[in-house]
Amino acid sequence: MKDFRIEQETKGNIQIVRLTGSLDMYSFPRLETQLNTHLQQGHYAILLDCKDLDYIGSAGLGALIGFAKQAREKGGDVKLLNVPERIYKIIELLGFTKVLQVHTDESAALASFTAH
Amino acid sequence: MELPKGISVCCLTGELHVRVCGRGTFQNGQPLRRFALEMIEKGATQCIVDLAGCEGMDSTFLGVLAGIGLRLNQNNGHNRMRVTNVSHRHLELLQTLGLDRLFSITPAGTTPAYVAPANANFQRLPDSDISQLNKPLNKNDTADLMLEAHDNLIEADSRNLAKFKDLTQYLRDRATKHDPSKTS
Numbered sequence: 001m002k003d004f005r006i007e008q009e010t011k012g013n014i015q016i017v018r019l020t021g022s023l024d025m026y027s028f029p030r031l032e033t034q035l036n037t038h039l040q041q042g043h044y045a046i047l048l049d050c051k052d053l054d055y056i057g058s059a060g061l062g063a064l065i066g067f068a069k070q071a072r073e074k075g076g077d078v079k080l081l082n083v084p085e086r087i088y089k090i091i092e093l094l095g096f097t098k099v100l101q102v103h104t105d106e107s108a109a110l111a112s113f114t115a116h
Numbered sequence: 117m118e119l120p121k122g123i124s125v126c127c128l129t130g131e132l133h134v135r136v137c138g139r140g141t142f143q144n145g146q147p148l149r150r151f152a153l154e155m156i157e158k159g160a161t162q163c164i165v166d167l168a169g170c171e172g173m174d175s176t177f178l179g180v181l182a183g184i185g186l187r188l189n190q191n192n193g194h195n196r197m198r199v200t201n202v203s204h205r206h207l208e209l210l211q212t213l214g215l216d217r218l219f220s221i222t223p224a225g226t227t228p229a230y231v232a233p234a235n236a237n238f239q240r241l242p243d244s245d246i247s248q249l250n251k252p253l254n255k256n257d258t259a260d261l262m263l264e265a266h267d268n269l270i271e272a273d274s275r276n277l278a279k280f281k282d283l284t285q286y287l288r289d290r291a292t293k294h295d296p297s298k299t300s
Contacts, residue, residue: 024172025209057174058142058262062283069282093255094262095290 002054006034014045014113016081016106020052028060035067035078044076045113049106051082061091065099077101081109122245123148124238132160133232137169139246142176143253146261147241152184161192164230168201175280178213179265182272185218200228214273256294263287 004021015038023031038046046067050056068078079101083091091097103109121138125148132155134148152163163184173181185197200222202210207223210216222228232238243249266280266287 022172025175025178025212026172026205057176058266059175059280059283062266062280062286065286066282093253094259094287095255099286 002052004030006030008034011110013043014047014110015043016047016049018049018052022055023053023060024055024057025059028057028063031060032063039067039070039074042074044071044074046071046076046078047081047103047106047109047113048078049081050084050087053084053087056087056090061094061096065096068100077113079103079109079112081106120240120245121247123241125151125241126232126236126238127155127158127160128232128236130159130161131230131232132156132163133236133238134163134165135169135238136165136167136173139171140173140177140181141246142174142258142262142265143246143249144241144244145177145180145265146257147244148177149180149183149261151241153187156184156187156191161188162196162198162230163188164198164200164228164232166200166228166232167203167206168224170206173206173209175213175269176262176265178209178215179268180261182213182215182218183265183268185215186268186271189218198222198228198230200230213269213276215269218272256291259287259290263291 002021004023004027007018009016009018017034019031021027035046064078071078081103083102088102091100091102101112103112123140123144124135124137126133132152165181181197188196197218198220199210201224202221203224207221210219210221263284266284269276270280270284
């Protein structure tokens with residue numbers, strides 16, 4: 001199992017957060033802190049790149065809904081990019097794809113923040 | 117001896133013994149929930165969960181354990197749920213969710229007071245090894261399990277409400293849309 005890592009990148013006014021490893025109850029507080037910091041700093045457009053994510057737990061998914069809701073209230077959103085098939089199945093199983101946008105292409109994902 | 121991955125169980129005169137090997141998640145919480153409730157119905161008064169082989173637990177699985185603990189305490193008094201071989205990492209998680217007050221915890225490296233006899237016949241619950249799941253989970257059953265589990269965590273410690281309110285609200289809305297009779 002890979003260690004959980006968070007890497008940051010900014011493109012325009014969009015924060016790209018690249019995740020590696022397992023996003024579970026043990027590691028989620030680190031992402032939570034990062035997302036809270038972004039929202040407090042007025043960064044409401046956040047793209048989570050999940051390409052190297054091995055696992056996501058139920059609490060993590062639930063919390064992402066809350067962050068997306070907060071970001072949308074300020075005109076932004078929290079969206080997912082490059083979700084591995086195994087994780088996508090979990091997200092889809094519970095209908096989270098209806099409340100969290102999932103993209104497979106980074107350029108399209110970035111463009112979607114300014115499209116609405 | 118290496119334990120088989122998944123959840124193995126054994127019921128001995130009122131004691132339900134559970135061994136978690138690998139990950140405990142929303143994908144294998146349901147078989148444990150069903151088995152434990154059936155055993156409680158048949159007279160089990162305490163549950164001993166051995167986490168020696170546990171690699172990690174998600175909040176749904178912990179909520180299933182909390183539900184078993186709440187049910188046992190309701191029937192039989194306090195601390196009927198005993199969790200043994202708890203690593204430092206798992207202990208932090210249990211403390212974060214306030215489950216250290218619901219469960220009686222024996223840290224790893226300490227001899228637990230309740231141990232299954234060496235010849236106890238543990239059986240692995242079907243569909244409990246998440247690396248070998250070969251049939252898709254039922255959407256509504258999984259969502260219902262997840263909702264019930266997180267409600268259990270909130271009942272066990274009201275501080276969990278802030279952590280899980282978005283998830284439980286989403287799952288409750290989803291359940292209501294699917295079955296309008298399920299209103300909160």
